[in-house]
Amino acid sequence: MKGCESGETGQWDSDVEALRALRETMRGAESALLVTHDYPDPDAIGSALALAFLLEGSLGVTATLSHGGIIGRAENKAMVQLLSIDMKPLHEIYGGQYGVVALVDAQPGAGNLVLPPGLRPAVVIDHHAETRANLEGVPFVDIRPTCGATSTVLTGYLQAAGLTPDERTATALFYGIKADTMGLARAASDADVEAYLYLLPLADTKILAQIENAQVPLAYFRAFERALERTFIYDDVVVCNLGPMDWPDLAAEMADFLLRWEGARWVFCMGVFEEEIVLSVRTNEMEANAGHVVQD
Template structure:
C-alpha cells in the first residue's frame, strides 16, 4: 500500500510478528476444521474479510476452513458479491452450530450480540475494527483496531505479510468492502484504508464491480423505500423513520444510509420489525458518536454496537407491539440529541397526494 512496493515492505515488516503469532495459535489448536464466522446479515466488509481469512489460512498453513453466517444476505449488492465469489458462505442452522468446536470471528467480536457464536466454542481468532469488547480477551488471538475503517483493510495486511497477492475476485471483494464501510474513504477511513484502497484498485475486476454496485433490486426494495419515506419525520437536524414489518433485516440500514443524504440532516435512525425483534440503524455525519448513541438508545432493552458514523442494535419484542417499542426508542433518541420529545415531526412526504 503506501506507494505499493514501499507500502508492501512496510506492512510486511509491521505485520510479520502478528502473522507468525496467528499461524502459531491456529496450528496449536489442532483443529481439522475452523468455522469462520462474520456478523449476522453480513455486509461486503464482513464477506470479503471472511473470504480473505479463509484464503490466508489455506495458503499459509494448509488449513481448510468453511464460512458460515446467521441471518440472511438480503441486499441486492451483497447477493451479487456472494454470487461473484462463487457462493463461499453457508447459512447455518442450529444443527450446524451444534457441531462447531473452533471459531474465528471477523468484523464482529464475542459478546457483540450480532453473531451466532455457539456457546462453549473455542474462539481461536478475532479480527475487527469496532471498539474492543471485554469478552474478546478470551480469544486465543485478537486483532482489534478501531482506528481502521474496514476489517478488509486489516486482512489485506496479513495477506501481503504472507506474500499472498489477492487475485482479481478477492481484490474486488476487499476493495468493495473498504469502499462501502468507509463510503469511498469519506467516512472513518484511516491511512491504512487509503493505502489498501489504492493498492486494490489496480487489481480489481472492474466489470464485476460495476455489476455488483448496480445489481437489480426486487420489487420489495421499492415498497420498503416507499414505507421509509412516508414514515420519515424531520426533527430539526434528525430524521426518524419506522418501517413496520421488514422482509429482510438489513432494510433499516439501507434506508438509513439513504436518508442521511437529505440536506441539513446530521442524524438518522431507522427502525423496523423483523421476526421477534425490533432492529434499529443509526447513521450520522458527526464522526465518532454513532456507537455511543445507539448503546444509550437501546440501553438495558437489548444489544447494540458500532462506531464512528454508523451503528445498529436490536430489541427483543417479547410480545410488545413493534410500533410502540419503536416510539419509545424514538423518544429516547430525541432526548439524547437534545431535542424536546414533544417537538412535532415534519413529514418528508405528505401522505395526501396533491390534486392539480
C-alpha cells in the same frame, strides 16, 4: 498497516507480528470455521474470504465460511453470487469438526452475533469498538477501531504473508473497504486508503459495477415509500420507524438513503425483523462515531 494499529488489543507493533501470533494460534489445525456477524455485509464477506485465502495459502488450513442469519441486501447477494463465495448457514454446519473457530468482523457477545451454546472462538478479528464483547479466554484478538474496515486489516495480513490476493479475493476486499467507508469518505484511516489503492488494480471492476448496480425486487421500492411515510425531522436529526421488515439490512439501506436529506446530520432508522429490533445510525459528521452512539 500505517494508521491502522492494533489499538484496542495493543499486542503487536506490525501486521508481521500479528500474523506470527495468528499462525501460532492456528498451529496443528487442519480446518477452520470462519463466522461473520449474523447478517454479513460486504466488509464481513470480504474479510472472511480473505482470511480463508490466507489460511489455505499460507498454512494449508481448509476454511469454511459461515453466518448465523441471512444475506438480505441486493448488493450483498450479488456479491456472493458473482464472486462464487460459499457462505453456509451456521445452524446447518455447527457441530462439525473444526480445528479452530474464528470470528471475522464480529465479536462474541456483540448484539449482531448469536453463537450456538458451547461455540467459543479462538480467533477474533474486527474493527468495531464493541463494548459488550466477551473476549475473555480468546487466544488471538485483533481489534482495530482506527480502521474503517476489517477488510483493511486482512489486506495487511496478506501483505505481511507475502501473498497477493487473487482477483476474486481482491474484489471482495476492495468492495468491503469501499462499502464500509463510503468510498473512503467515512471513518477512513491512512491504512484504508493504502489498502484501497493497493487492491483497485487487482480487482475486477466489471464485477464491482454489477454488484453496486444489482437489481432489486418490487418490495425494495415499496420499502422506500413506507420509509418516507414514517420519517420525522427534528432539526438536523432524521428518525424513521420502518416497522416490520422483509430483510434485516433494510434499516441500514434506508438510513444511507435518508442521510442525503437536505440539512440532515444524523439519521436513526429502526425496524423489526423476526421479532428483533434492528437499529441503524448514520451521520455525516466526520469526527463522530455512529457506532459509539448506538452502544451508548
